[in-house]
Amino acid sequence: MDDTNYNFKLGLIFATTTVFFWGMLPIALKLAAGFIDPVTLTWFRFLVAFLVSVVLQKLSGNLVQFKQLVPLDWAKLTAAACFSMINYISFVYCLEYLSPGPAQLNFQTAPFFLAFGGMLFFKERISALQMSCFATLALGMMLFFQPSFGHSSGEQQVWVGVILVQFSALSWACYALLQKSLFTKLSPGNVLLYIYGAGIVIMLPMSDFDYFVHMSVSQWSVAFFCALNTLVAYGCFAQAMKYWSTAQVGATVALTPIFSFSFTAIIVAIGWWPDIIVPNNINVIGVVGILLVVCSVLCVQLLPLINKHKKERILTKVSP
Numbered sequence: 001m002d003d004t005n006y007n008f009k010l011g012l013i014f015a016t017t018t019v020f021f022w023g024m025l026p027i028a029l030k031l032a033a034g035f036i037d038p039v040t041l042t043w044f045r046f047l048v049a050f051l052v053s054v055v056l057q058k059l060s061g062n063l064v065q066f067k068q069l070v071p072l073d074w075a076k077l078t079a080a081a082c083f084s085m086i087n088y089i090s091f092v093y094c095l096e097y098l099s100p101g102p103a104q105l106n107f108q109t110a111p112f113f114l115a116f117g118g119m120l121f122f123k124e125r126i127s128a129l130q131m132s133c134f135a136t137l138a139l140g141m142m143l144f145f146q147p148s149f150g151h152s153s154g155e156q157q158v159w160v161g162v163i164l165v166q167f168s169a170l171s172w173a174c175y176a177l178l179q180k181s182l183f184t185k186l187s188p189g190n191v192l193l194y195i196y197g198a199g200i201v202i203m204l205p206m207s208d209f210d211y212f213v214h215m216s217v218s219q220w221s222v223a224f225f226c227a228l229n230t231l232v233a234y235g236c237f238a239q240a241m242k243y244w245s246t247a248q249v250g251a252t253v254a255l256t257p258i259f260s261f262s263f264t265a266i267i268v269a270i271g272w273w274p275d276i277i278v279p280n281n282i283n284v285i286g287v288v289g290i291l292l293v294v295c296s297v298l299c300v301q302l303l304p305l306i307n308k309h310k311k312e313r314i315l316t317k318v319s320p
Helices: 003-032 038-060 062-068 071-094 100-107 110-121 128-144 146-151 155-181 188-206 210-214 217-243 246-253 256-270 284-318
Strands: none
Touching: 003 071, 003 100, 003 217, 003 246, 003 256, 038 062, 038 071, 038 188, 038 217, 062 188, 071 100, 071 155, 071 188, 100 155, 100 256, 110 155, 110 246, 128 246, 128 284, 155 188, 155 217, 188 217, 217 246
8 A cells, every 4th residue: 555545544534533523522512511611621621631641652652752842842832732722712612602503613714724824834735626625615514504593592692602713713723733833843642742731731720620529420421521522533633634734634624513413413313401402403505515515525635636646647658
């Protein structure tokens, strides 16, 4: 198996796992908002992820990588940690104003920020056809979640939620780009290890530990799921960024709302948490949106490989 196909398959596995877990996350965060504040929850998620990451990085022998860092690298790591915390906290706050579906829809500006950041800072090329795919992807998202907009109560509430989501999306893209710039010196696991550790220290004074005393068993289960989601999703996302371009990863992450919608529909059908998780109705326009999203993502994913194979065939034909 050549390196291109190997990297593609690894990137696909990691990116798909990321989307799967991120699709479930807004539902868990919506549940957690009823018994713990966003900062304390984020601190707990970082704590669990940090403890597990320390063990994993120690066993793999990768902790020695930190010795080769220069002051600029430490500054990038610290900035990435700050942007990551802003992303986590602001997205949890937005769920007080928006339901999981519309929140994930509005967050899909993040792949655009990520793709353009890759073009500006990593000189990654985005073809005209790929740009059009991002445009149809955005249109598909709008059509898919079109029925959701009518369920938000109050125009001011919606706008507050949208602003918080956009703030979260921009912070996420900045974190992802800084993380990618460090891959030449640090493994993805070490980058996340520092981010989790820095987050624990920075958020400690702002966290309220009284919440943990009064939490029930079911509430602890939700909190631990959020922490596990952090560990798995961001770990796989970091690995996906290592094997794929930012444009490809960003396009795949754009599928997250579809997963979130599907998980929400399943929970509603089962009848869990009816007072918190409400159904998202989908009509014919929404189905058209699904088709646009899937086709756009597939196009963005496969175009680089198709073009590479074409060039290889041309070179094979002209070579003596």
